[in-house]
Amino acid sequence: MKYTDADQGPSDTAEEIMEATLRALRKHGYANLTMQAIADEFDKTKAVLHYHYDTKDELLVAFLDYLLDRFIRRLDFETIDDPDARLSALVDRLLLEFDDDTSDETAPGFPAALLEVRAHAPHNDSYREQLTLNYELLKDMLTTIIDDGIEQGVFNPVDSEQTATLILAAIMGGRDYYSTTNRECVGEEVRDALQDQFLSELRTSDRT
Template identity: 50%
Template sequence: MGPASDGEDVDTQEAIMRATYSALCKHGYANLTMQAIADEFDKTKGVIHYHYDTKEALLVAFLEYLLDAFNRNIAVDEDEAPDERLLTLFETLLFGPPERGEFDHWELMIALLEIRTEAPYDEEFRRQLTHNYETVEATLVAIVEDGVERGLFRDVDPELAATLFLTCLNGARIYQVTLRRDDVAQLTSDALETIVRDWLCHPEGPEDR
């Protein structure tokens, strides 16, 4: 891969990432070729090969690009109360950011799912996806810990709670994009809000600490 020596090079790499995204959404991972990516690109296939020697190198960079966009979308407002922060994060993970993100949310979920299917066979994909999972998990753990410390939440194990939430969220997104059932994400959102309000939060409000 050639170095990004100036703004033009950076713009070219951004255009390659966008072309890869378009090609992946159009053709799926199994039929994704360098030519299919080049067809979505306004320059020659040789320009793609200049930056990325192989399709594998391009897709490793592309996964990092997708995960960066995903992580920007789930940034939380530290000024919100822990319960509201948690529910806002659930909504973002299920439906995308309140303001439209860089990509259509469900297209982004499909693109990530396409690459996730290859992770059992690709160590670099697995490494990046594991890091992403751990980043989201750590965010959830930190919110639950904050709620417990403030006395807003019951004295639960934050890591177990984060695992429960992530399992529900990831399952809902996979079912929504694979089954094309528009109600899955909303039903999961409603269920998770009930869990937070009726189980996680103290029924009588924050305790004095």
């Protein structure tokens, strides 16, 4: 899992395959994500997929890596010094602005695609390992922000790990409900609930 980006760019075939796989997944869903469906999403044939990846499973493991890399890279918000603003920005990114794909408005978005792959982790050790690392990375990010906030006196002295765990779980739950129900506003609702019922208490002074 490479969360760095020192490569030459997204111009080689492997990268094109990953992009095609994402398009195919959004169109057909994980259950109907065939090699043919992936091949149909770019200008080469099915055989090319097997040239670059021995098996479909191998391709999908690489694809989850691609998804998580993309997911994390998307969080690289402009550096904000204030831990309070930084935390709010992170929450907003994860709960509101998670649809960066404007290619096809009808197909499910990125969070749904990620959810579909995530859901198969119980039956795939590689998936579970990647997702465990991703969870710990996110939790560390949140814990650090909260610790910084406490140190700078903008947050009350709480258990930063527990606080991070709770925020992260709420965010993920909100994302999942957004993808799996018709309540399209659930992202905003969870964001507002998190802000009004929890983060407001976390702040030392409630500066509106």
